[in-house]
Amino acid sequence: MKANWNWLEGVVFISSCVLVALVMGYLAVDAWTTSSGPPDLTVRVGTPVASANAREWRVPVTVTNHGDSAAEEVHVRVSPRGGQEPKEEAEFVLAYVPRHSQREAWVSFRQEPTPERVEARAVGFATP
Known part of the structure; x- marks a missing residue:
């Protein structure tokens, strides 16, 4: 059975996957590069x-x-x-x-x- 995708569903799915990947990448880089110095x-x-x-x-x-x-x-x-x-x-x-x-x-x-x-x-x- 073949699923019929609406073009709008495909655009929303792809853009949400890209957005989630970007946020996860930003959080990983921020956690990796931030030092643990004391408050100033x-x-x-x-x-x-x-x-x-x-x-x-x-x-x-x-x-x-x-x-x-x-x-x-x-x-x-x-x-x-x-x-x-x-x-x-x-x-x-x-x-x-x-x-x-x-x-x-x-x-x-x-x-x-x-x-x-x-x-x-x-x-x-x-x-x-």
């Missing part, structure tokens, strides 16, 4: 924005992972340098920062900080 985290502070009621200032923080491994439970500490005492400080935790990617978060301060005078750093992380 950098933290950058953005421009402060006043809240609607002007009682606090919100500061965007970007954490970038330049490393070849992911980082979990990334603890970030942000604090203005200089200024009045007691010194304000904000902390947050990012659940997951994949390799070669970035995540964004916001922190709040009571007094207006300037981006040049805000210190931010990753104080700890876990590797999956």
